[in-house]
Amino acid sequence: MKAFFAVLAVVAAPFVTAHYTFPDFIVGSTVSADWQYIRETANHYSNGPVTSVTDPEFRCYELDLQNTAGETSTASVSAGSTVGFKANGPIYHPGYLDVMMSKADPTANSAEAGTGSTWFKVYEQKPTFADGQLTFPSTTQEQFSFTIPKNLPSGQYLVRAEQARIHLFDIALHSASSYGGAQFYIGCAQVNVVDGGSGSPGPLVSIPGVYTGYEPGILINIYNLPSNFTGYQAPGPVVWQG
Template sequence: MKAALIPLVASTLVTSVAAHATFQELWVDGEDAASTCARLPANNNPVTSVQTNDIRCNAGASPAGSVCSVPAGGTVTVEMHQQPGDRSCANEALGGNHFGPVMAYLSKVDDAASADGSSSWFKIFELGYDSATDTWGNDLLNKNCGKQDVTIPSDIAPGDYLLRAETIALHTASQAGGAQFYMTCYQITVTGGGSANPAGVKFPGAYSPTDPGIKVDIWGNDFNEYTIPGPPVYGS
């Protein structure tokens, strides 16, 4: 696992604040909705405890001003950057060797503008570690100017949802509480679709501090496989 970068870990810890980031923008079938329906957190710092309500939609996140309409079966693109409003592709979306997976969840809610994230969440996307290419999900975020496409299931019931985009930085995850969670919730209304209401998990509760995908030494010589935390992707 990126053995050549191991000597850089100590210096990475010193500069890690500069490498923090947030999911900030949303695209719907190629149309840029910017941050209009994103519940932006108070800052770009990570959540480090999976046992608090901050793990739902991040710390200090307040409801967004809009709700984005998304067709069932359509594609949304979540977009991450280090600083608010900086969409420059010259800067890594999440720098500082913050390797880890990328995931997306949905939660069916009565009102996306006021829901608190306490309802159940089902996973609709995950991208972990490819040992054949030594590539992480958030490596691809960096290569794609912070963007990740996610397909909305075509059979889910129409209505309001929270869309939760997340990446976990694992560069210091060998110690308890060392994993860094970066997430943003987007307010969306799904149109069309079917009648499926997938079973889900609750946050907090879905993750444990000792899950093998959360407390893990990615720098170890024997590291060659990664287990993504949380439930399986719906429909997989």
């Protein structure tokens, strides 16, 4: 019951209907122009979510699956440095947030980059569970930062931010108590990593393919948590610490 009222309070917030994109990439303290380093997404006007975890658009949700990559610049970042994503408005909605990276082949600005089992997780932000309720850090954010793993080998990569929106029932756990109800907000930055190390990132997964849609962290009713609920289970692979 506590979980129900905690979520209800979030849902009743003034910006409950607000959706968002992640158009800006942050390097250190510098915020890029919209879509300078992040592939412009198909929802750049509508702000609408991706709901199918099996469609090719689930990878980066590009405006054009063939041409957007080549129209996007590639940022130079150092291994071990701080980077981030900035949304086009407050996120507000409860949800799970993570970042995955993929070694780009042949280059970060190629349409072929990110295909196959090349993705690994470098950051995640899970809700915490205490006193029978979930608390979602993402509801107070408009941007977030993380560290490029110090031991990541130099080279070109895609960096994919995903916020799985959870409000009412959802990962943007909103209507996620039924299959296909979760709402995903995605942005892929193109980067060239310099001063890297000799690590071996993993485990590697494919996108789409990383989720079935039936994972406990996706197919969840946060209004009515199970009596044996002990904590939120993040979907996808574990974080590679580098």
